[in-house]
Amino acid sequence: AQSVTQLDSQVPVFEEAPVELRCNYSSSVSVYLFWYVQYPNQGLQLLLKYLSGSTLVESINGFEAEFNKSQTSFHLRKPSVHISDTAEYFCAVILKAAGNKLTFGGGTRVLVKP
Template structure:
């Protein structure tokens, strides 16, 4: 079984400032890692994913994340945020075992202020 902890429920930040949203996971098997974004009144959209290979993965809208196996972390970063990045961000893991489903973290609300 897997579990995901998003350490910050809310992150306020000013426009054009950098941001990091933290995600730690626990699993007894190797995992695939994902970040999803949910804009107000919308479904979830994939930002990026780590399956294998380079531990630094780049996604849409200028976001990137780094997989750190020793720290079991997958933090999401953006060097300069925009007002339009205001949304809920979910970290999720999926075990390598066939049939394993996504397990979601509690979410982090990113609030970008002008």
């Protein structure tokens, strides 16, 4: 069975500072990897995904994540956060060729302070 671990449940960070959210997964088969974001009082939105190809993927709002197969990690980073990045972030996986169901980590709540 696969599992996803997000090591930090909460990350306070000052505006314009960098942030890194850690995600590790365990799976005996190849996976697709995702980061979802849930802004206050809103639904889950896909932030970025790794399916194949370049191991570094980027979102339109400045986040990036790197797939590291040897460390089974998919950490999310942003070099300079904004107040509007305050949200909960979920790492997730899909097992390749095993259906399209997502397995989520426990989430990391990011609070950006002025």
